[in-house]
Structure formats: C-alpha cells, structure tokens
Amino acid sequence: MTSVKLDDALLAGIEQFIAHRKEPPRGKMSHDDAVNVIVEDWLIAQGYMALPDDTGTATKALDAADVPQG
Numbered sequence: 001m002t003s004v005k006l007d008d009a010l011l012a013g014i015e016q017f018i019a020h021r022k023e024p025p026r027g028k029m030s031h032d033d034a035v036n037v038i039v040e041d042w043l044i045a046q047g048y049m050a051l052p053d054d055t056g057t058a059t060k061a062l063d064a065a066d067v068p069q070g
Contacts (some may be wrong), residue, residue, distance in 0.1 A: 011023075014038070 006014070013057050015039065027035075043049040 014031060014034050018031070018034050021034075022028050040049065044051060
C-alpha cells in the first residue's frame with residue numbers, strides 16, 4: 001500500500017466523485033476506492049492498462065493519436 005498526500009483541490013474533487021456514487025448496494029465509496037477507480041480509469045484511457053476484460057494489449061493514447069514525442 002502506498003500513501004499519497006493530495007492537494008485540497010484534488011481532495012475536493014474526490015469528495016464530489018464519491019458524493020455522486022452513493023448508490024446501493026455498495027453504499028458510500030471510501031477514499032481509497034475512489035482514488036483506485038479514478039487512477040485505473042485514467043490509466044486505461046491513456047493506454048497504460050488494458051480494459052479489465054481485454055486480453056489484448058493496450059495502445060498508449062499518444063501512440064494512438066500519433067503525437068510526436070520529444
């Protein structure tokens with residue numbers, strides 16, 4: 001487990017994220033769960049992780065967009 005300090009603005013955003021996801025049967029999400037969901041979503045969107053049910057390889061967003069790096 002890793003501990004991370006967040007800026008107040010990020011914490012406020014996470015609080016809003018949690019507030020919009022108080023649906024049964026799971027109830028209120030913990031901060032740890034929320035951060036894991038947010039980071040996983042970003043990593044998948046950027047191509048650093050494959051989709052959970054995807055057996056193929058992920059393509060990084062910059063590679064898919066053919067953005068020059070340098």
